[in-house]
Amino acid sequence: MSNTTTEASISDLIAEIARLREQVEAAQSLAQRAEDRGQVENLFNRYMFLHNAFEDEQIIPMWVKEGTEGIRARYTNAGQYTTWQSVTDYHRGRPHPEGKLILHTTNTPVIEVAADGKTAKGVWLMAGTESGLTDPKVAEAFPDMYSPDEVLGKKVWAHWVWCKYAIDFLKQDGEWKFWKFRCYELARAPFEENWVSFGLKNQGAFDLDLMYFGDDGKPVFMPPADEPVPSKNHPYSPQTTQKLEPVPPVAHEHFVDTFA
Template sequence: MSSLADLEARVIAAEKLAQRKAQSTDNVQAHDRGAIENVFSKYMHLHNHFLDEDIKPLWVKRGTPGIHAQYTNNGVYTEYDSVMAYHSGRPAPPGKLILHETSTPVIEVAEDGETAQGYWLMSGVESGLTTAEQVSGVTDEGGAGMPDSLYEDPSHNVDGRRVWAHWVWCQYALDFLKQDGQWKIWHFRCLETARAPYGENWITFAGRNEFMFNKDLAYFGKDGRPVFMPTPDKKAESIAHVYGPNRSQTLAVQLPSPYKTFSDVKEY
């Protein structure tokens, strides 16, 4: 009788082992998906707190073939140093607040476990203070500063400084590469969708300030001075479809879908 019970127990144990082995690929993918989500979430938390030096280790190591980043429609950075330049020296003056919140992830890990693609939505705020001389009042692409309409009404000045406070919405599309057993950012796309000052809606703002999205603004620095992106390494082959009152929205990049190896997909 005990022999029969022992046999039944062994059969049950064998069935459980077979089930675990059958699910092992899914378990690995779930683990990798969580690790990738953590990498990008860590990136955003560090970005919000201007801890750029801590962002750099999240990227693939120097010398990795194919590294690139595209933050605007004006071009792509294809060298390790030019990509890292964006994460170097970004100031955090008093009164400046960046709070980007990501959501709605779509993450696919390649069957070979070597690469992954991820896509997120972002909504957030960007704000700070600027001295009066930094408000240029430009109304076209020729000005060196930013238009007066990017700032709040002067009646809201704080200690004599103009206030800039924006709602901002973006999409992020990233490729990840596993290096030394760790997931690293390999390709990076930021696709800005819409922006509006706190005191204005995004429709009227876009209708009056379409040129602003082509000025390649990196951030507002000390005293609210606009700082523009360095010259990109090459022209953009794909652009973000920034909202405009006379344009229909389209998906600028494909969403991640299951794939076997990276040669099967279009890189971000």
């Protein structure tokens, strides 16, 4: 009787140890995914701090290694970039114009790390301001973008701006990196005008390859794209309805390209 009891107790103990091991492994996996999620969010937050300060060249090491398959960036309808060089060129040579201020603040993140721990997906909303001074002659090309008054003998552009971001991340050598990056401009409006009326006359802007306004407010255009966009996105218009794009990521086992 005692031998039978002892054998049963040992069997129960072995089963309990197995259950505890499973629980520990599950807890470790959950903790790692939480750590990964935090690192992904910090990566994009660092990106935005650097971008707001015109320190974009510091963003280049935050991208995947040169030669990584599947790298992609897309900012407008003018095309998308699919090589490491063309993607990182977006961050090179940006000036620090006197009087220019951009303040992009991101919020409402939805981030999902794949169960295999190799990739992650995230979407964000962004609300911000963009502003600067432009030579009056340069401003003649885009009259609707500027305020009526001048400051220091220059035209003022001061805009509210709203965007959406959809980003895929890849873990390389234990660190999370940008892999596929997409920005959707949702709406913008000069300080003196509402976004409804401005949205009606700004529909063509997203088809242009304007990258930013540089020294003296001169427009700087995107480098030639590697390929056309597979589908177009247009900012808010009072003549269209809103749609869920990008679709926030959900829990998943392995990478699926949902932001193309």
